[in-house]
Amino acid sequence: MKVYRVAMLGHKDHGKSTLIGSLLIKTKSVTKQRIEEAKKASKELGKAFEPAFLLDSFYEEQRNGMTLDTTRAEIHYKNVAIELIDVPGHEELIKNMITGASYASAAVLIISAKKNEGIRPQTKRHLYLASMLGIDKLLVAVNKMDTVNYSDEVFNNIKNGIEPFIKELNLKEYYFVPISAYNGENLTTNSIHMKWYKGKPLLDVLLRLLKTNKSKDKRFIGIVQSKIEDKFAIHILNGELKSNDLVKVLPQGKIAKVKSIYNGLKPSNKAKVGDNVMISTDVVLNRGDLLVHKNDKLEPVSMFLGKIFLAKNIDKRNVIIRINGLDYNAKISFIKRIDPTRNKELDGKPEQLEVAIVKVNVEKSVAVEPFEINKDIGKFTIFDNKNNFLGFGNVLKL
Amino acid sequence: MIEQNLNELEKRSIYIIREAYSRFKNIAALWSMGKDSTTMLYLARKAFMGKVPFPVIHIDNGIDFPETYQFRDELAKKWKLNLIVAKSKIKPEISGFSCCGANKTIALKKVMKEKGFDALIVSIRRDEHGIRAKERYFSPRSKDFKWNYKDQPAELWDDYTSKLDNGGHIRVHPMLDWNEIDIWRYIKKNKVPVNPLYFSRNGYRYRSLGCTHCTVPIKSNAKTLDQIIKELKVTNVEERSGRQQDKEKEYIMQKLRAFGYM
Numbered sequence: 001m002k003v004y005r006v007a008m009l010g011h012k013d014h015g016k017s018t019l020i021g022s023l024l025i026k027t028k029s030v031t032k033q034r035i036e037e038a039k040k041a042s043k044e045l046g047k048a049f050e051p052a053f054l055l056d057s058f059y060e061e062q063r064n065g066m067t068l069d070t071t072r073a074e075i076h077y078k079n080v081a082i083e084l085i086d087v088p089g090h091e092e093l094i095k096n097m098i099t100g101a102s103y104a105s106a107a108v109l110i111i112s113a114k115k116n117e118g119i120r121p122q123t124k125r126h127l128y129l130a131s132m133l134g135i136d137k138l139l140v141a142v143n144k145m146d147t148v149n150y151s152d153e154v155f156n157n158i159k160n161g162i163e164p165f166i167k168e169l170n171l172k173e174y175y176f177v178p179i180s181a182y183n184g185e186n187l188t189t190n191s192i193h194m195k196w197y198k199g200k201p202l203l204d205v206l207l208r209l210l211k212t213n214k215s216k217d218k219r220f221i222g223i224v225q226s227k228i229e230d231k232f233a234i235h236i237l238n239g240e241l242k243s244n245d246l247v248k249v250l251p252q253g254k255i256a257k258v259k260s261i262y263n264g265l266k267p268s269n270k271a272k273v274g275d276n277v278m279i280s281t282d283v284v285l286n287r288g289d290l291l292v293h294k295n296d297k298l299e300p301v302s303m304f305l306g307k308i309f310l311a312k313n314i315d316k317r318n319v320i321i322r323i324n325g326l327d328y329n330a331k332i333s334f335i336k337r338i339d340p341t342r343n344k345e346l347d348g349k350p351e352q353l354e355v356a357i358v359k360v361n362v363e364k365s366v367a368v369e370p371f372e373i374n375k376d377i378g379k380f381t382i383f384d385n386k387n388n389f390l391g392f393g394n395v396l397k398l
Numbered sequence: 399m400i401e402q403n404l405n406e407l408e409k410r411s412i413y414i415i416r417e418a419y420s421r422f423k424n425i426a427a428l429w430s431m432g433k434d435s436t437t438m439l440y441l442a443r444k445a446f447m448g449k450v451p452f453p454v455i456h457i458d459n460g461i462d463f464p465e466t467y468q469f470r471d472e473l474a475k476k477w478k479l480n481l482i483v484a485k486s487k488i489k490p491e492i493s494g495f496s497c498c499g500a501n502k503t504i505a506l507k508k509v510m511k512e513k514g515f516d517a518l519i520v521s522i523r524r525d526e527h528g529i530r531a532k533e534r535y536f537s538p539r540s541k542d543f544k545w546n547y548k549d550q551p552a553e554l555w556d557d558y559t560s561k562l563d564n565g566g567h568i569r570v571h572p573m574l575d576w577n578e579i580d581i582w583r584y585i586k587k588n589k590v591p592v593n594p595l596y597f598s599r600n601g602y603r604y605r606s607l608g609c610t611h612c613t614v615p616i617k618s619n620a621k622t623l624d625q626i627i628k629e630l631k632v633t634n635v636e637e638r639s640g641r642q643q644d645k646e647k648e649y650i651m652q653k654l655r656a657f658g659y660m
Binding site for chain 2: 001003029031033034070072073074095096098099102103133225226228231233235262264274275276278287311322325379381389392
């Protein structure tokens, strides 16, 4: 069974972990023993039963009622397996949020309808980050509807408040569902309290979202992981590779002939997307090299425009960027400063938790493409010279 | 229990094992002769054309089951493994937390230091325990084996950290995505050799294997792979319910892992 991966996003305390906990219980995807443990932990800490404890298993998480690090939970619904990725909502834990969300292709954004909660800057920041991480399918769950008497007016205000932002980010496929995660309303069956809502319950909407497929192109891209004796370990990012194919090796620029392919424990004639193979060729390959069809237009560059998210302040222009599995020295120059919570351009130097358009000069040439065209080779991560994570980026233009 | 796509799981694990092998100078794997680490070794063979290219460590406290030792020796020979047996001393009065925490971890520290390993493949799975679900694929440990779970590195897309503390090492977790039932389905599909203790004898079988002191069997009549898979489809009991050290106190797994337990 294929497992769909979904990131759960949103401001702290808007109910991400509680929603996952409730879904685990509703779909019977968790053992009684785990529920008992969560009940016991709730009781020991003098709290009412908290479904979030099914996820937040660190002592510090349960005591303080907040998620510290990303975790995953699998649910089984109508013969589909969905892996829900919980992420911390606190600003200072953004690194853990990015880690969790980067594995997903779709997201559930949770916004609390409770008075004084609603759409927050962090709500929008998570949405902005999701689009930079490559997530293009979205379900907005308007939570805590029980605290506002299940009012359709409150729901519509939130919907109208966030929808223009979603459109600006070019997220094409999105839906809105009103819920109460804590009370389990509108999760797997329609709520009797919200007869004004004409759509399906949350999990059914999510299934529809996940099942729409974009057709993938057949263009071949492989990446070299390592050299083992006289063979090369290749991971196929896209398309197909056959023995006797002629491939262009980038950034070297040489043309190589694939002499043999070994897939698993046996020799093989071809390999397809996702496969990890060993090949022998007439050209020596290096870790991080990309392989494409000999007539492919992909060419290496040493400068490109990028959009980056600053997980930390970037004080020095000299950074390390990791592209296609290799670290390079690079210089970045800021061109624009963007506030991701409003998608507005600002004056001055970009700061931590903001976005910037930058020019990236790399010490050597690298084979990349705009993220919009190719997510596999259009992204990079940024570190300082002590290997501390500073942020990540999308290639915008070559 | 959710059954995942075995091809996808296999591909991701092989990718992670190869990434680890190419990123670290001196890597080894832990092998308990249990189903998870044996499956991991099978995947490593697939990743490298039939031969596991790194040493395999058994932390031996001398009180594993006789079947386990026999299984180890036979498979080590058949798969031509570079096996390192790291002996740990067992004190009869120590069990559970202190046993796994103290005895096994001390033996592991010693062998890691002697051989200078900078990375260690450990076959933990996310569905085993809430704390294990918080792990990264590449997870740094300090010189004294501590897991700084409050400040884990970012791990984006398929790109893993290779940051090493002075004298520390990286735990590599290629089996993190697998569920218990997937392991058994994979074993069946690929005829991976398996320790006989997992199959029912006299109405009991081991579902999770530790040493003779702290592992107890569960009631089960599952005598074949098919029967085990069938049993897991309907079970409502946690896999590690037969493991003493998990139950002693709340948050015990968190403490064990923070101090370097596998």
